[in-house]
Amino acid sequence: MTYRMILNETSYFGAGSIKHIVEEVQKRGFKKALLVTDKDLLKFKVATKVTDLLDKAGLAYQIYDEVIPNPTIAIVQKGVEVFKKSGADYLIAIGGGSPQDTAKAIGIIINNPEFADVRSLEGVAPTKKPAVPTIAIPTTAGTAAEVTINYVITDEENRRKFVCVDPHDIPVVAIIDSEMMASMPASLKAATGVDALTHAIEGYITKGAWELSDTVHIKAIEIIARSLRASVKGDPKGGEDMALGQYVAGMGFSNVGLGLVHGMAHPLGAFYSTPHGVANAVLLPHIMAYNAAYTGEKYRDIAKAMGVKGTDTMTIEQAREAAVNAVIQLNKDVNIPPRLRDVGVKQEDIPDLAKAAFADVCTGGNPRDTNIKEIEQLYRDIY
Template identity: 55%
Template sequence: MVNRFILNEVSYFGPGARKELPAVIASRGWKKALVVTDKGLMKFGVAKMVLDVLDGADIAYEVFDDVKPNPTVSNVTAGIEACKNAEADFIIAIGGGSSMDTAKGIGVVVTNPEFADIVSLEGVAPTKNKCLPIVALPTTAGTAAETTINYVIIDEKRQQKMVCVDPNDIPAVAIVDAELMYSLPKGLTAATGMDAMTHAIEGLITKAAWEMSDMFELKAIEMIHKYLPIAVNDPTNPEGRNGMAVAQYIAGMAFSNVGLGVDHGMAHPMSALHDVPHGVACAILLPTVMRFNMEVSVPKYVQIAKVVGVYKDGMTDQEAAEAACNAIEELSKLVGIPQHLSELGITEADIPALAEQAFTDVCTPGNPREVSKEDIIALYHKIL
């Protein structure tokens, strides 16, 4: 079997790393940026921390800040027009997964105009050209979109999330600066952090996992378990914020190359149909999905138990696996993740439509245990 691993051309890490931007841009000869971000990051001064660096180096740019929390086809289409009108030759994406996913959609279509309808990008699209160069600066520690070949766009007509997988969309440069995350609210810190944990665990047990991806995912699980409570409870603590910033990137390096599973398959329609934040959707499902997958994942769960410190001498493998599930559930509760779908406004009547989309989601086939639509319905019911 041949395993493929795709990463950014270069990445920078550490508080203040955004100051590398002028040298990065100059070294590549880029002339003008389209800055893709959202109005909240503009309002609260987070985007300004990056724009000040650009201004200080006299780098030309225009801002597109109409990114939605769950970006849509029309959202990306508007961004494409903004990019063309700006005559930008590269993109700077500032934000969480929504900004970066929007930037990827823009960048891919600008260099592959035959996909201008956006919906044709769903799944593994046969694009021919690398997207317009993207410099990605995450402001959340969760999606790892700055290092993945995936992006998610909502098709408003079908009310469905399109998962797009394309090696041509990976940002050329990732700048992971924890200082951009210091003002992230407690709830969003928790949700995005548990999204990163979901990436790491699903990436560890997915069908395509192998030795290299396992190495990254286990380290990410260890770091997230250690640093997420610090980042949630002490938001300006550099150790917690930088630890999470690096951990979510490590998780992304691996899952981008090996895929995910039914947790993400079930989370996507929760966002598309009920506007549930993606991180919350993943997190609320995670302990239940872990237990569903236990019968085929015990050896991997033993490894999780060891890296999060709940493995005890004399434990059987089954006991260790159960301890791993319990540890992740306790972490979810500790950082304040809701525990029931009803808390999110989802009712029993909503489950059939959710299950229909989850079963056909591009992430679901990667699940280590075969899953039927009836299994998915039962999983939703368990956390209703």
């Protein structure tokens, strides 16, 4: 068996680490950036923390700020055209998963124009050239898009989200600065934080998991479980720890895959524009319970990493229940809605949601094999 790990060329961590962007641009000889972000990050002066540094250093850039949550094919295609006209030779992605994913798709298509329809990038696309060099700067502690080879695009015409997996898309530089995340509202910190926990837990139990990925995932679970509550309350140390924890989770799942939580979450984004972190957070404990009997001793490890006492003397059934309950309690503590009806899901859509979830690329990595009928029942049970 052969395993693979793909990571950024260079990553920076810690409060204030955004200052390193200037030296990275200069030593790589980049001339002009297309800065991919959204209007709110400009409005609330988050993206300006980067542009101020670029301005001071006399580094040229143009801004593309039309990214929306759950970015669409049209948003990507417009970004491609803006890049072509801008004269840029690299990308800077500032934001959560949506700007990061948009920048990845733009960068891939610029150097692989045969995929300009965007839809053909679904799955493991046979691109031949690396994306335009990208510097990724996350502003949420959750998606880990800055370190993954995955991105997700919404096909509005067909009411579906599709996952793209491409080693050519990974940013060359990632800057994980918790100060760039400090202005997130508590609700967003909570949702993106449980999204990161979902990455770590699904990556730990997915069919593709192996010893090295297990090492990073269990550490990510530990970091997130101890720091998310504090981060949501605005504690700077908690925020810095969450910035690290979500990145560590991304190091793992990017290389081994995910599972049914993500498979069922993606259709919610396509149908209702449900924020991805919220969708994952609502689903996670329920799908953990569904998978429990197919995970060996791993739930004991998860429970222990989440701070549950006495796990070594528990029966396997008790350990599995403890792991699920630890996630339920964390969700309660950070005010995650408990049911799908709380986030706008409509019962009449459940059959179509189940079909989309079964077809999602993430579902194949689930430790328990499933089918459309079982997924439909899960949606109903969680409704």
